[in-house]
Amino acid sequence: MADQSSSRRPARPETPPKLDDAPGLPARRLAATVIDEVLRARTALDETLERMLPESGLDAADASLARAIAVTAFRRLGTIQHAIDARLERGSPRKSGPFEPILTAAAAQILFLDVPDHAAVDLAIRHLHEDARSARYAALGNAVLRRLARERDAVLAEAQAEVFGDTPDWLVESWCTAYGEDTAAAMAQSHREEPPLDLSVKADPAGWAEKLDGIALPIGSVRLRERQAIAGLPGFDEGAWWVQDAAAALPVKLLAPKPGERIADLCAAPGGKTAQIAAAGASVTALDRSSPRLRRLKANLARLGLSAEVVTADAVTWKADPFDAVLLDAPCSATGTIRRHPDVAWTKLPEDRDRLAALQARLFDAAAALTKPGGRLVYCTCSLEPQEGEEQTAAFLARNPQFRREPVRPEEIGGLADAIDSNGDIRTLPHQLQGETPRLSGWAGFYATRLIRL
Numbered sequence: 001m002a003d004q005s006s007s008r009r010p011a012r013p014e015t016p017p018k019l020d021d022a023p024g025l026p027a028r029r030l031a032a033t034v035i036d037e038v039l040r041a042r043t044a045l046d047e048t049l050e051r052m053l054p055e056s057g058l059d060a061a062d063a064s065l066a067r068a069i070a071v072t073a074f075r076r077l078g079t080i081q082h083a084i085d086a087r088l089e090r091g092s093p094r095k096s097g098p099f100e101p102i103l104t105a106a107a108a109q110i111l112f113l114d115v116p117d118h119a120a121v122d123l124a125i126r127h128l129h130e131d132a133r134s135a136r137y138a139a140l141g142n143a144v145l146r147r148l149a150r151e152r153d154a155v156l157a158e159a160q161a162e163v164f165g166d167t168p169d170w171l172v173e174s175w176c177t178a179y180g181e182d183t184a185a186a187m188a189q190s191h192r193e194e195p196p197l198d199l200s201v202k203a204d205p206a207g208w209a210e211k212l213d214g215i216a217l218p219i220g221s222v223r224l225r226e227r228q229a230i231a232g233l234p235g236f237d238e239g240a241w242w243v244q245d246a247a248a249a250l251p252v253k254l255l256a257p258k259p260g261e262r263i264a265d266l267c268a269a270p271g272g273k274t275a276q277i278a279a280a281g282a283s284v285t286a287l288d289r290s291s292p293r294l295r296r297l298k299a300n301l302a303r304l305g306l307s308a309e310v311v312t313a314d315a316v317t318w319k320a321d322p323f324d325a326v327l328l329d330a331p332c333s334a335t336g337t338i339r340r341h342p343d344v345a346w347t348k349l350p351e352d353r354d355r356l357a358a359l360q361a362r363l364f365d366a367a368a369a370l371t372k373p374g375g376r377l378v379y380c381t382c383s384l385e386p387q388e389g390e391e392q393t394a395a396f397l398a399r400n401p402q403f404r405r406e407p408v409r410p411e412e413i414g415g416l417a418d419a420i421d422s423n424g425d426i427r428t429l430p431h432q433l434q435g436e437t438p439r440l441s442g443w444a445g446f447y448a449t450r451l452i453r454l
Ligand SMILES: C[S@@+](CC[C@H](N)C(=O)[O-])C[C@H]1O[C@@H](n2cnc3c(N)ncnc32)[C@H](O)[C@@H]1O
Pocket: 266, 267, 268, 269, 270, 271, 272, 273, 274, 287, 288, 289, 290, 293, 313, 314, 315, 316, 329, 330, 331, 332
């Protein structure tokens, strides 16, 4: 029976925790809170930051520091956790409140960011004191962080030798099985670097590369040499380009939209591929089941001066007259985006991959029903897991003999033959596309196949 007495008990006065106002602490507080929330609730880091930033009251510089600490913590989470655990002789203390996320955020600064050690340690200790549960372990936290700072070179040397040290075991196993150990190691190593920023341009990649101090990539994207705030760059206000990883631009190259064609983009938001299709002059129906994400798609298209018919619906059940071409950029585990979103490695589980693979099969069949005889169907995912790529296509073709594969030719994708597998499908891996430096190399892990309805 429910406890009736509690409703009659006078409410206990809420004593807000006493927050230290030392400069720099609010950014660390937000970083640790976000790290904790993402790991507990398995939510996306970007969305969690977007939700928590406005109420944090941080200025732009502190917000960017908080983001840098959290992103770095996830990029190097395996190394950081191992280094902390190795210095906690009796293991992590129980019932210690925010002790672990505070130490994780501080270790990210000490090991990987350009922050003076004394600032990282001092602010972490002040932060531990804000909560009675972690305050009891402030001396322990202090000792661990000081040791980390003293032993930084040894920690980094050990991490360098452990190439899979920042990749969860299930992903190591999956990638070693799919691609072999050497390739899996090169992939894991590339995830340790910050990713480059790529733009898709409506026209004149060479001209925009020059104006923006970028590199014109063989497939027509522009890779910026320096990371910068994009809203201030030339061409942003006039809608000359949009941010899109170079590998994410490939599926629409296979679709090859032509002016006047009717094309359905079935999982369209936030609209990077819709923009490519619309910019090619096709008439595009952009469908997604998420209204908030479609609002972002509309805002993106408005800035670019492009248009699409926008439909909020579930693509599994949506009915319409068949299209000349259909793009299905299906929801997936997104393990191909780990370099850009390092939290994905720690928030996704094999169960997510399997649940999404079942949804992908239903969406694939629904997309087939929307493709005209003679029409093209491109299926793609930003996943490195064969269950969401190669295996989906094999099962789809076995179920749907009215479709045949139209292999991709290197000249359709700027001559990048390494990105085409033995079936003629696209399979990009994060360490491919060598550039001038490791940071300017690589692209997302994508799978894409092009099928024709007979
Ligand atoms: C990989 S994202 C699409 C990215 C987008 N194509 C782009 O290039 O910007 C997958 C999208 O599928 C949508 N989605 C998931 N399940 C869906 C369904 N059953 N019907 C329609 N959209 C769905 C999600 O809301 C999400 O926006």
